[in-house]
Amino acid sequence: DNGFIDDVEGYVLIDWASEVISNDMLDDHGHGTHLSGIIAAQRNGVGITGIQPNAKILPLKVFNRFGKGKQLEAALAIRYAVDNGAHIINCSWGYSKKTKVLEDAIIYAQDHDVIVVAAVGNRGTDDVLYPASFEGVIGVGSVDEDMNKEWYSNYGRHVDFSAFGSQVYSSLPSNRYGPMTGTSQSAAIISGILSSIKAYQPSLTSQELYSLMQQSSSSPVVKGADKGHGMPLALGLLAEFDIEAETFDLVDKKTGKDDKDEQILSRVLNAPNPVKGTSTTVFFTAKKENLTIIVEVYKMDGTQILEASSQSVKGNNSINLDLTDMMNGVYPYTVRIEESGFSEVEKGLCVILR
Template identity: 40%
Template sequence: MAKTVIIVAIVGLGLGIIGRALIDDNNYSIQTKNIPQNLEVSAMDHLMAEDLSLTTSMFLKQLSAQMQRWADADLDEEEMRARFKEEISEHPHFNGFAIFKKGEVVEQVGDLKRLDLSKLTHYHMKSKFSDPYLIDGEQFMLMGEEMKDGRTVVGEVDLSFVKSFVKDMASVADANGTFFVSGSDPEVDWETTEDLPEDLRSETVPELGWQIVVHSDNQKPEKLQQTYHEHEAVIKFKHAEVAETWFNDQPDLVIVENNNPLFVVKSSTESTEELIQRLKRDYDLAIVEPNFIISKQVTIFSTVPNEPKEKPRQAKPHHQPTNQTVLTTLPNDEFFEPYQWNLNQIEIDEGWNLSGGEGVKIAVLDTGVDRDHLDIKDKLGPGYNAIDDSDNYTDAHGHGTHVAGVAAALTNNLTGIAGISFNSTILPVKVLNDEGEGSSFEVAKGIYWAVEQGAGVINMSLGDYYPSDLLYDAISYAYEQDVVLVGASGNDNVEDPMYPSNYEEVFTVAAVDDTRNRAFFSNYGKHVDVAAPGEHIPSLFPDNNYVVMSGTSMAAPHVAGLAALIRSLRPDLTNEEVYDVMRTTAKDLGTKGHDPYYGFGEIDVAAALKSISN
């Protein structure tokens, strides 16, 4: 299955499952077990096309709304110049601006490539648009707005953002049916929509009549070619103080990563199976397992050497009650009313009357978070990169920024989206690299760090189909420290449980659509606790952008946000009591009572908070 930044599948919650690694404790052999693939590629392609269309609509409407605000503000040229400079600084998709008066340019800011009012031939959303045009290999588009005094403000839009989120998964045709954005696949050489194969469905961007066609790889590999890093093992000592002496007696082992009592080691002489077999017999080791590799669909297990670090101290994430800042009216965020159907469906408005999430830290274990995004930067606490053991949690992928925004984006600030627990703090924990790949070792480190920082809630929109003793050890530790642990069920429409979501200590979330029906990709099983919206969810994306994504990765932070609202309103409740509140107040869906598809039902923010507000 090919990659795309718009669908969450490549980031720990695979669209297609190609196998799982198993350890046979009797003979210590490493095997691969096939898992059935129940997803229709055409259905996933269509879902992605819908996400891409909605994202493009949001992108265009945001630009159009900004142009209209300037046109209605009746600003003089000096004031407009200042606004233009600020906009270019904050939003790189605007290449530049100009003001026309009687057909002549009277003010210009930025490096505009083309200024021709005659190109503004399409009229949508109260703004005029040109067709896309190509200059020096880059795509641009003009948009214009008539001002009250007869002047015209024109902005040149850099369409590289459209190309960046489309990637190689899709092609985009303009209103004339001519493709102006496409991937690098040599087999996709269409010039117009008339060249499309009959079996491909397009999705229309209604604002401009653009058509988006998703063309993913239809081939499904049967099993993994490699499931682990050869010659490597992940180990944990029963007692950290013996590590130095132990390694002195193991001259053949090289320390790949040191996070005492956790280590990744490599042998120059033994195969992985031989290494695992030998180390499992060692009395000093509490955990021994391969350093697994999973390609594309789920997390790739890889490690980077880091400096020794002390074992996290005991932390108690309870918070003292705070004076709640609540919302008594609907928020004014620009995308809330037209796009955030998901928040209305979980009864968020009444819930916001009771809690805003103050005093609670939500750790987002993911690809990082964009620290400069205007809709979340003021909500970020300290962050951690578990891959290189630094504080650089930059998100070049976008998945983590999107997840964090769903849980706790700035709210009622006129721009972007509304976050569920809008007054909570986000702790960005980068456990997945810029391709959306990581390891159980890094996720475990991220969990320990989050607990040390006092996280009350940990969101894990990631996972894989085999258990890890190392990961479970970290999960158990966090649970014992009273942390609410939220995990996504997975996106493969299978009953096979993912980890960490299958662990009893983790609160597992499935996905539903805007009709409260199970999302067709959502994994199911008796371990599912609740459901939450997971199709066509708008949220943040790096560089002050916004995109629509689908997946149980998007459903999970809805629940993490609710958990933070509960912990803020009632900090005396334990993590298990928070779980009980969310289960017992959920709207029952499907078969009466708990069922494998919806758990106890879809979360109800208002009902949950009202039940504990007395």
């Protein structure tokens, strides 16, 4: 019981101040259905498949059939989503004026470690929109197939990442499908990618997820004014966190013998990266359990400055590194097996930018 009557499929908060609210989630505009399909359309052989088909959508309606709505209702919807367990809030909408009621709702979400993704706008200018321009919100612009900024995509300091936005094919009301264009679609793509990673590694914080996106983008260190960090390399990023990665077969099905020549360690990366705090976590996949895994961090001159270890489990592993005493810079690291009969080393690169 959350105080909202019959909200089993979401809630309508249009004209909340006038007490005109309901649980009728009919999409009379089409925008929300299109974005939901991009993120989470089911893999059923019909229409399209979303980026994270297993994601659960909590639909909250704050805009009327003309796409108009008030910031008060938008802020209430954000708080409702947080209170009802949302991990990611996709805001493919924006306002040109900032209000404290909306900003406070964003801060409320961030205080509960909920990720907020927002479209930066379709005016082709450096105009700021909210919530995309609020601190900590992931602002998303649009790029074309050549990774150039789309003509309609807003630009500026509020753009964190970019994704395809033109003629994106997805679901529409009344069991239809079709294309739509805009930074709204780009934001939904980023939300879908984040949802995929979060589903695989629920313990990742908002900062760690942002760092993973940054690390996999075309411009991981420099944030440009037109495209932010660029477009995350989705295939590479999701491969690092493939939901199937936990399933391994160490026995050759033909001979019944262990394949000792097979690579044991894979998918090595650390997050957050770049590191702005005092720690980072090295993630990797192991195909064998009870192996001693050692992470060694070096200066660029080859001097070892840090070491941490743990026993592996079959599947996904992590080792936390305390970087409190380390200065800003670039630090190579290795992840290696310390076990008789195994000799394997994987490498990574950690960047500290405080």
